[in-house]
Amino acid sequence: MASLFAYANPKRFLDLSAAVLPWLAGATVLTLGAGVVLGFLAPPDYQQGDTVKIMFLHVPAAWTAMMAYGLLALCSLLGLVWRHPLSDVAAKTAAPLGAVFTALGLITGSLWGKPMWGAWWVWDARLTSFLLLLLIYLGYIALWNAIEDEVRAARAAAILALVGVPNLIIIKFSVEWWSTLHQGESLMRSDGSHVAAVFMWPLLLSGLGYTLLFFTLWTVRIRTEILERRARALLMQGAA
Amino acid sequence: MIGALLLRDIRLATRAGGSAALALAFFAAVATLVPLGVGADLKLLARVAAGVLWVAAVLAALLSLDRLFQSDFEDGSLDLIALSPLSLEGTAAVKIAAHWLTTGLPLTLLSPVLGVMFGLPGPAIATLALSLLIGTPSVSALGAIGAGLTVSIRRGGLILPLLVLPLLAPAVIFGAGAVQATLNGLSNGALLLLAAFCVAATALGPFAAAAAVRLNLAG
Numbered sequence: 001m002a003s004l005f006a007y008a009n010p011k012r013f014l015d016l017s018a019a020v021l022p023w024l025a026g027a028t029v030l031t032l033g034a035g036v037v038l039g040f041l042a043p044p045d046y047q048q049g050d051t052v053k054i055m056f057l058h059v060p061a062a063w064t065a066m067m068a069y070g071l072l073a074l075c076s077l078l079g080l081v082w083r084h085p086l087s088d089v090a091a092k093t094a095a096p097l098g099a100v101f102t103a104l105g106l107i108t109g110s111l112w113g114k115p116m117w118g119a120w121w122v123w124d125a126r127l128t129s130f131l132l133l134l135l136i137y138l139g140y141i142a143l144w145n146a147i148e149d150e151v152r153a154a155r156a157a158a159i160l161a162l163v164g165v166p167n168l169i170i171i172k173f174s175v176e177w178w179s180t181l182h183q184g185e186s187l188m189r190s191d192g193s194h195v196a197a198v199f200m201w202p203l204l205l206s207g208l209g210y211t212l213l214f215f216t217l218w219t220v221r222i223r224t225e226i227l228e229r230r231a232r233a234l235l236m237q238g239a240a
Numbered sequence: 241m242i243g244a245l246l247l248r249d250i251r252l253a254t255r256a257g258g259s260a261a262l263a264l265a266f267f268a269a270v271a272t273l274v275p276l277g278v279g280a281d282l283k284l285l286a287r288v289a290a291g292v293l294w295v296a297a298v299l300a301a302l303l304s305l306d307r308l309f310q311s312d313f314e315d316g317s318l319d320l321i322a323l324s325p326l327s328l329e330g331t332a333a334v335k336i337a338a339h340w341l342t343t344g345l346p347l348t349l350l351s352p353v354l355g356v357m358f359g360l361p362g363p364a365i366a367t368l369a370l371s372l373l374i375g376t377p378s379v380s381a382l383g384a385i386g387a388g389l390t391v392s393i394r395r396g397g398l399i400l401p402l403l404v405l406p407l408l409a410p411a412v413i414f415g416a417g418a419v420q421a422t423l424n425g426l427s428n429g430a431l432l433l434l435a436a437f438c439v440a441a442t443a444l445g446p447f448a449a450a451a452a453v454r455l456n457l458a459g
Contacts, residue, residue: 135406142402146393155455156389160403163385163448167407170437174410 010086010226017219024219028212035060035206042202051115056202058108060210061101062130068098068214069133072140073165076158086222088154089229091161092144093221097214099137106130125176132171136164150229241326242334249338252311259304260342267300267347271354282359289358290368290419293351294412297372301343301379302404306397308335308387309453318391322457328450332388336380336446344376360419367422371415371434378438381445382407388452410437 039056072094079087109127110120121127140160147153253260274292275285312318321331351372355365386404393399414434421428 132406132409135402139399139403139406142399143389146390146395146399152392152455152458156452159385159448159452159455160389163382163407166440167410170410170440171406174413174433174437 013086014223014226017223021216021219021223024212024216028209028216031205031212032209035202035204035209039202039206042199049115051112052199054108054112055199056206058105058112059203060207061105061108063207064210064214065098065101065105065130065133067211068094068101069137069164069168072098073161076161079154080158080162085154086226088150088158089222089225090218091158092154093225094218095137095140095144095157097217097221099134099141101210101214102130102134102137106134125172129168129172129176133168136168140164241324242330245321245326245331245334246338246341249335250342253304253338253342258342259307260346263300263304263343264346264350266303267296267350268354270296270299271358275358286359286361286364286423289355289360290364290371290416290423291412293354293358293368294372294375294416297344297347297351297376298379298405298408298412299401300347301339301376302383302401304339304343305380305383305387305404306390306400308339308384309391310387313391313456318453319457322453328454329446332384332449332453333446336377336384336442336449339384340377340380344372344380348372348376361423364419364422367428367431368419371418371431374431375411375415375434375438378411378441378445379408381438381442381449384445384449385452388449388456391453392456411441 035056039053042053042056044050044052072091075087075091075094078084079091106127109130113122114120140157143160144153144157147156252258271293274288274296278284278288309318312321322328324331326334348369352365352369355368360368383400383404385407386400389403390397390400411434414430414437418428418430418434421430
């Protein structure tokens, strides 16, 4: 474990991330750019027409939003068990990003849903559980902001994040179960299981691009938070 | 020790200034407003009754949750309770039980009356009451986690619903789903899933709630 904690040192993290960040940002621009361009050039779907291109923005956003929650929960666990400040910072800064990606997934999904299903919003299993994921993110952020003491806020938020993990799974299944009861509406069809190669490549590229974008923004936010805390500590030293 | 704490919490909730009666009144008031909003068509009301009553019951239970630990935290008695031989986990479990006995159980007992007023047929009313009986402990247990997390926040009552309501979605889905299944004459797996959810929530809730209270007492 010594090696893990060596990188968890804020100073070392700042040095390392400063070196990695330009590469990360560059890779993000390349993959996301390639994904968007290839997605734009992809032929229209025989059924969905040009609206299928929303998929390249929508599906990766949903992937990233779920990955963000997984990372948030992992950081919360590390912070709670090993009381490491850097994991607290990492969890804190992942939440707004995750919330934005969730919102992005919901908005692009809504824009896709209007031409495809004829409605901006349907109470489908996936949509509903995603909306609940957004609410959990918002609750997590609100809890962080409500508690002034940072150490206490970090631990309270970590407990909430960990309670959210099994609950998210239960929510997902319960919502799916619930919407099969309400049959008779034109609900989600299981696209995506067999995606043609012309759609697969842009999708994978923009999925990678979104993931890299998340990690780039995350690193920037963690760095900012560390520097902000350091500045505050210096200010308080000066005031004393 | 357990009995004394349970009795104390029940007394605090039921006597003057307590929230048990308020939660019941809130439940009835919300249920009364719905027909005024959606119209008096009994067929329509019977269709939405399960969802409306379940949501109203969850909101009514939430209303009194911020007092679960907070009033004891503010007057210092929570520190004394924490010093007692009973573990914080045990304290949380007792407080959850007291909360359920003073909100969940009365709400369950009142629900058949409201079910009749909403035009639910007999079997559906029985399922509604049964689902509330099975499901409301999970509201108290998951709510206790939120109450523990927000115990030191001054306006904790505002943030608590945002933390707890998304977690309670399965209870509402299964609870209302069970009534709907009875209405449609289907077999009722929802009650079993509700029971499973409730068992998991009440088994794990005290531990998470105790951890949350502990970190707020530590400072």
